[in-house]
Amino acid sequence: MNNDIMVTKAILPSLEEYVEEIKDIWDTHWLTNMGEKHIALEKHLKKYLDVKKISLFCNGHMALELLLQALELKGEVITTPFTFASTTHAIVRNGLTPIFCDINDKDYTIDADKIEELITENTCAILPVHVYGNVCNIEKIEQIAKKYKLKVIYDAAHAFGVKYRNKGIGNYGDAAMFSFHATKVFNTIEGGGVSFTDENLEKKLYQLKNFGIKNQEEIDGIGANAKMNEFQAAMGICNLRHIDECIIKRKELVGLYRDRLCNCIGIHLVEPQKDVVSNYAYMPIYVDETKYGMNRDELEKKLRINGIYSRKYFYPLTSDFACYKNNAYTSETPVARNIAGRILTLPLYDTLDREDVSRICDIINE
Numbered sequence: 001m002n003n004d005i006m007v008t009k010a011i012l013p014s015l016e017e018y019v020e021e022i023k024d025i026w027d028t029h030w031l032t033n034m035g036e037k038h039i040a041l042e043k044h045l046k047k048y049l050d051v052k053k054i055s056l057f058c059n060g061h062m063a064l065e066l067l068l069q070a071l072e073l074k075g076e077v078i079t080t081p082f083t084f085a086s087t088t089h090a091i092v093r094n095g096l097t098p099i100f101c102d103i104n105d106k107d108y109t110i111d112a113d114k115i116e117e118l119i120t121e122n123t124c125a126i127l128p129v130h131v132y133g134n135v136c137n138i139e140k141i142e143q144i145a146k147k148y149k150l151k152v153i154y155d156a157a158h159a160f161g162v163k164y165r166n167k168g169i170g171n172y173g174d175a176a177m178f179s180f181h182a183t184k185v186f187n188t189i190e191g192g193g194v195s196f197t198d199e200n201l202e203k204k205l206y207q208l209k210n211f212g213i214k215n216q217e218e219i220d221g222i223g224a225n226a227k228m229n230e231f232q233a234a235m236g237i238c239n240l241r242h243i244d245e246c247i248i249k250r251k252e253l254v255g256l257y258r259d260r261l262c263n264c265i266g267i268h269l270v271e272p273q274k275d276v277v278s279n280y281a282y283m284p285i286y287v288d289e290t291k292y293g294m295n296r297d298e299l300e301k302k303l304r305i306n307g308i309y310s311r312k313y314f315y316p317l318t319s320d321f322a323c324y325k326n327n328a329y330t331s332e333t334p335v336a337r338n339i340a341g342r343i344l345t346l347p348l349y350d351t352l353d354r355e356d357v358s359r360i361c362d363i364i365n366e
């Protein structure tokens with residue numbers, strides 16, 4: 001028996017529940033192309049995420065990439081480098097230029113006070129990330145976007161089920177992308193979705209994920225193939241039945257981590273945000289080596305020796321990737337650089353034992 005503790009563990013329904021859910025597929029032989037499961041999951045997610053409209057995709061990345069294409073953006077997009085590769089790639093793969101804005105050191109989302117100075121006549125949009133499910137400074141971003149007539153697209157890959165001011169997080173901005181990847185709070189194995197309000201986007205997104213097909217003889221968009229299939233949708237239907245319990249368990253574990261680590265000198269935790277219902281997606285700790293007596297990499301190694309796999313997430317900054325490093329648009333983001341060098345996310349998933357969390361904290365506190 002391997003007792004290693006991974007940083008995350010995908011949620012799964014029981015095998016019986018999944019088999020029951022996919023049985024109809026053997027009657028219909030309808031495997032993909034927006035079938036019954038797809039339609040049902042869309043309906044359930046609209047309700048659960050409390051959004052007006054949602055369009056499902058084969059994964060979160062394609063959802064974001066095709067969303068940017070659907071918005072017909074041109075020029076520069078203000079974003080942050082403290083994110084997963086996908087955010088920056090989606091911008092660049094659309095022929096757009098990422099302009100890297102720094103993040104704030106409280107919740108690690110975009111520093112809204114630094115956006116305005118980066119706006120030029122070529123700026124078309126702001127693409128902030130709700131990092132770890134922490135909500136960005138939505139009001140300030142909205143205000144700037146309005147003043148300069150910019151689109152706002154949120155990377156809400158981490159923010160499944162998060163609520164801000166009693167509304168689903170997907171209601172903010174022009175659109176938001178959710179990821180349903182296996183490693184996320186909610187999964188459809190691989191999968192993703194875009195929430196939006198503009199009616200025109202609905203048809204565009206639908207066509208773009210299906211080769212730009214308008215009807216059998218007309219193709220009016222340079223689309224891709226990014227459809228969610230029926231087996232993915234069935235997994236989503238099953239997982240959604242249990243998601244509230246999973247989030248409650250995460251919440252309890254985060255509470256335990258916080259109790260055990262809040263007095264550890266040199267280890268900083270993110271403060272819970274006001275007006276936010278969290279999904280407890282990640283357990284990040286900031287390791288201040290001058291006070292803790294060990295740096296982040298050393299702590300990561302020490303945990304690993306004990307069979308505990310934490311993750312340097314996000315490290316490195318996307319602007320430091322070989323494919324972006326020497327591009328003219330790389331700007332200085334000192335706060336993001338500092339956080340990326342000192343952040344560590346600890347194991348967190350619904351079935352993680354409380355005893356294991358205790359043991360992880362003992363090692364960190366030691």
Ligand SMILES: *Cc1c(COP(=O)(O)O)cnc(C)c1O
Pocket residue numbers: 059060061062083084086087129155157158178179180181190191192
């Ligand atoms: C996971 C993730 C994505 C991409 O989603 P996939 O479903 O894996 O394609 C994009 N942005 C962020 C911040 C993510 O964590």
